[in-house]
Amino acid sequence: GAVVSQHPSRVICKSGTSVKIECRSLDFQATTMFWYRQFPKQSLMLMATSNEGSKATYEQGVEKDKFLINHASLTLSTLTVTSAHPEDSSFYICSAYTIPGQGDYEQYFGPGTRLTVT
């Protein structure tokens, strides 16, 4: 199946700093990627839809100025947590859809990035 990678897998940053998380589709192109956030022992909450070449679409309640999403190419989307605070500590997971006609048309998930803000 298709592979989605995330980098870094774990990151610790100080409060007030920014951190960037990369999501890459390794062997397929993805015009649409999703960013999820998962709190401990809870489900995945969709944060935003990342569209290549256009602005991301944020879910209600997600601060777009805090969680900056850039989908600059068909294989890379980045999530930047700006001015991070301890409450931003979470497990962030991205996913990417294959393009119809390129193998299975389904959503593939990255392995996640554990963000800890101290």
Added chain:
Amino acid sequence: AQSVTQPDIHITVSEGASLELRCNYSYGATPYLFWYVQSPGQGLQLLLKYFSGDTLVQGIKGFEAEFKRSQSSFNLRKPSVHWSDAAEYFCAVGGSGGYQKVTFGTGTKLQVIP
């Protein structure tokens, strides 16, 4: 709005015993239904999915799920559980066509005892 309910937060089964994880969904049209498994600190792996056709869906690792429209359910089953099946299981629902958002249930944590 679409939603998913997984009524069992935590389930414990003995190795070799059968397993059924419950999932009920709410969706206005014909849903796309998914079951994912997540090991600790890992991303999600697709076990199986239902789009249309045969309501009994076979997945990887010996799992199957049955779509019952009348009950709005999509329960996951496995006839004999292995210790390596211990993980968190998420049921999800999405729409057809295009890059539809998927809504996840709260998950069921499966513990397997010897």
